[in-house]
Amino acid sequence: MKPLFDLKTVGVTFGKVQAIKACDLRIQAGERVALVGSNGSGKSTLLRTLHGLVRPSTGSLQVDVAARQAMLFQHPYMLRANAQTNVALGMWLKGMAWKKATTQALSALERVGLLALAQRNAKALSGGQQQRLALARAWALRPDVLLLDEPTASLDPAAKREVEALMAEFAQSGMTLIFSSHNLGQVKRLASRVIYLEQGRLLADLPTHDFFNGPLPPEAEIFVKGELV
Numbered sequence: 176m177k178p179l180f181d182l183k184t185v186g187v188t189f190g191k192v193q194a195i196k197a198c199d200l201r202i203q204a205g206e207r208v209a210l211v212g213s214n215g216s217g218k219s220t221l222l223r224t225l226h227g228l229v230r231p232s233t234g235s236l237q238v239d240v241a242a243r244q245a246m247l248f249q250h251p252y253m254l255r256a257n258a259q260t261n262v263a264l265g266m267w268l269k270g271m272a273w274k275k276a277t278t279q280a281l282s283a284l285e286r287v288g289l290l291a292l293a294q295r296n297a298k299a300l301s302g303g304q305q306q307r308l309a310l311a312r313a314w315a316l317r318p319d320v321l322l323l324d325e326p327t328a329s330l331d332p333a334a335k336r337e338v339e340a341l342m343a344e345f346a347q348s349g350m351t352l353i354f355s356s357h358n359l360g361q362v363k364r365l366a367s368r369v370i371y372l373e374q375g376r377l378l379a380d381l382p383t384h385d386f387f388n389g390p391l392p393p394e395a396e397i398f399v400k401g402e403l404v
């Protein structure tokens with residue numbers, strides 16, 4: 176099967192910083208891929224590269240253009256407008272008529288349990304509600320691939336569970352998930368495959384069960400033990 180993403184010796188450089196080094200990676204439809212690693216190891220850069228926001232400096236990146244992508248950030252951007260408008264705008268920008276977009280926005284908000292807050296100013300929503308709103312905005316576009324950059328990092332446990340549950344449901348419906356996380360419990364619960372990055376290098380790329388049951392390269396082993404303390 177043709178992969179969704181096919182990276183061959185991809186490097187990404189920002190000035191003197193080599194954020195990604197000689198990355199070889201193939202991701203197939205239906206995978207649930209977690210990117211883990213310390214701060215600055217390159218997780219966000221890799222996600223942004225897959226989403227086309229950052230251009231590789233070296234190597235080749237092939238993306239299945241037939242697969243629709245959406246991306247979620249740790250702190251989602253909210254317009255000063257109500258929740259419904261925030262979701263509708265995403266679809267309108269993709270060419271949908273405004274009336275249809277506003278109707279579909281309501282079903283997307285319902286999908287993430289926010290219908291009751293549709294008329295609430297998005298900027299006045301809690302962090303967890305904003306992240307669910309961002310998920311509604313992504314879901315409304317019916318993406319085949321959802322990329323998420325630490326989607327639950329700043330959320331309380333209840334909000335974290337809600338966002339995780341939605342991610343799991345989206346994956347169940349066939350969506351490919353690629354997410355970065357510092358929460359190894361979450362990685363265990365959601366991922367089918369774990370990629371460990373260190374200073375821009377992919378040092379481990381394993382099925383989740385193998386990643387947590389080792390053996391791992393020593394650097395990855397130290398990281399996992401440290402994170403699980």
Ligand SMILES: Nc1ncnc2c1ncn2[C@@H]1O[C@H](COP(=O)(O)OP(=O)(O)OP(=O)(O)O)[C@@H](O)[C@H]1O
Nearest residue numbers: 189192193194212213214215216217218219220221
């Ligand atoms: N736009 C940029 N300009 C310059 N340097 C950048 C830029 N984006 C990332 N970097 C650098 O690239 C490296 C990788 O950063 P990246 O944000 O991808 O790491 P990360 O693993 O996502 O970190 P965190 O866990 O803190 O989010 C870091 O050294 C960072 O400072």
